[in-house]
Amino acid sequence: MLTLDNLIVEFDKGLRTLFSRAQSIRPFPDASLPEASMSEDDKKVSVALMRVNHSGEICAQALYQGQALTARDPVVQQKLQQAAQEETEHLAWTSRRVHEMGGHLSVLNPLLYGSSLTLGAFAGLLGDKWNLGFLAETERQVGAHLQSHLARLPQQDEKSRAVVQQMYVDETRHSDMAVELGGAELPRPVKLAMKISSKVMTRTAYWV
Secondary structure (H helix, E strand, O other): OOOHHHHHHHHHHHHHHHHOOOOOOOOOOOOOOOOOOOOHHHHHHHHHHHHHHHHHHHHHHHHHHHHHHHOOOHHHHHHHHHHHHHHHHHHHHHHHHHHHOOOOOOOOHHHHHHHHHHHHHHHHHOOHHHHHHHHHHHHHHHHHHHHHHHHHOOOOOHHHHHHHHHHHHHHHHHHHHHHHOOOOOOOHHHHHHHHHHHHHHHHHHHHO
């Protein structure tokens, strides 16, 4: 049940997500790889793509937290919270990578977080099967987006590629988890709307 205490906890999580350095329990996927020599143009591409990935993880973190906030089944809540922890690790990986290359994170992150938290909470209110279905489709689209980034990242940027590859593995597992827990297939118009909104976010975060 949604309570004032829950809302205070989520507000605190939001502040920490946006303004604190995220921590990773697992080793960083690129920890053993050397920094490659890249042209300025290649570095700009890598920075922009990793900034987009970081903003995507801001959205994912908020979505999971919103969905867990209104989910009815304790098992679903627990799984969503576990997935949110992995998304926190993704935040740590992408943030460090952007800063290592001298880039900046998107100034839109607070707006993206707030809108995604609201959307996640709304999905949870629709019932667990739709909540999980929304999660599964989100992760499918994120996986496709990460695959496109692997095709666009400079080949010599092995560090960024290692991060994105591990993120793809995690997101695929999250999608499978949602389906196994009973996630419903979303209507085609909803999927299309999600894809359009994702494109707007990624294209904007690429530059700002």
